[in-house]
Ligand SMILES: [Fe+2]
């Protein structure tokens with residue numbers, strides 16, 4: 454039997470535990486609330502509510518007015534029904550956006566642009582319906598949205614968004630009493646199949662006519678689907694062909710319009726298509742032309758890295774073109790002091806001889822910052838800046854670090870390697886990690902006297918391992934398997950590049966001198 458004192462003690466302990474657990478739950482709830490506010494979700498929810506209200510007003514504007522004559526209930530009921538359907542569809546869309554493109558929730562400008570585009574498309578559908586145009590013309594706004602979303606975001610996201618808009622468009626068709634439910638469903642099916650084909654074909658835009666080609670194929674699909682659905686509904690041939698021609702014509706017209714609007718879409722959504730990348734890959738671009746004239750060694754080095762990194766990126770399914778064009782610009786900062794970089798130095802001339810290792814370090818590290826300034830000055834697309842900023846990550850300028858260590862050890866002082874590290878950042882994408890590795894192995898294999906496949910393989914493996922252990926790939930989502938595939942591709946490309954290069958006895962001395970100089974390449 455417990456005494457009264459013991460009972461009080463045990464109930465006190467239980468009470469204490471309860472208070473502790475309540476405090477823990479409260480602090481957990483507070484942290485969750487804070488995370489919710491920080492995620493930008495409250496503003497996005499408000500925007501979604503505004504979108505539902507505006508979309509309902511656009512869809513019911515005339516219907517509500519019709520209903521208000523005499524009895525207000527029919528008009529109010531229409532408003533209520535449309536509002537409820539829009540709410541359910543929009544909540545689904547919001548959740549889909551949050552799941553697949555979180556940056557739209559976090560960036561309110563992106564969210565507003567997306568919702569404004571959808572509202573404009575709903576207005577277009579409504580105008581078409583009021584003009585008694587063919588129901589199959591809903592393919593036009595849906596196709597425009599699908600192409601925009603594929604270019605700006607991704608194919609999967611575009612599929613989701615166009616499905617949402619397709620359903621809202623069918624809702625708008627209900628206003629026209631001459632359009633039957635079967636016809637509305639037929640228009641949705643034809644639109645869905647055409648849009649699906651267009652999205653799947655739009656993986657890359659590498660040619661100027663790509664959008665037109667894609668929309669022509671989608672137009673054929675829409676036409677075929679319209680005919681099949683019309684035959685199913687036992688329609689007459691003449692109106693059937695006419696409807697099919699409307700749908701197909703509208704889809705093809707979208708291709709021409711979107712081709713013209715592509716630069717605007719790129720600017721509004723701040724994206725860079727492969728076509729723009731191709732534009733910036735030409736050696737006649739002012740900054741690349743300047744690099745070729747003022748730092749020909751760096752220009753040549755960048756071109757070789759472009760080849761290496763493009764092949765490596767394609768080996769793992771990354772964007773090869775982005776890697777190639779990014780490589781062309783990765784070392785443009787060397788334009789400011791080209792003679793201080795080994796690839797631009799004449800025979801036996803080393804500008805660093807007269808400088809202290811600390812001074813040399815400042816010049817070498819400075820080319821990253823100078824490069825970024827040049828990219829801004831020449832208005833090079835933002836997507837290419839990452840290669841200049843991250844191609845050295847936070848690695849050590851090895852050559853000058855060793856020079857400094859040698860000097861300082863004579864004075865009995867130790868030099869921390871942090872003083873000789875690039876400021877970063879580390880690569881954040883697979884593409885920038887590939888360019889970092891290609892840059893390192895190109896310099897190292899160039900310094901080899903007799904590049905045999907096994908030596909090249911050793912150099913590539915060592916360079917990759919050193920960077921991996923140094924944590925340079927910590928911030929990008931590169932897997933070990935992909936790293937291995939990149940290494941294999943680099944070895945293959947380098948073997949092809951140095952195939953047939955043999956060191957003759959007379960060249961050995963020259964090669965040795967070059968090796969000393971090239972050692973700095975890894976560091977630079
Ligand atoms: Fe560099």
Ligand SMILES: [Fe+2]
Nearest residue numbers: 754783784892
């Ligand atoms: Fe480089």
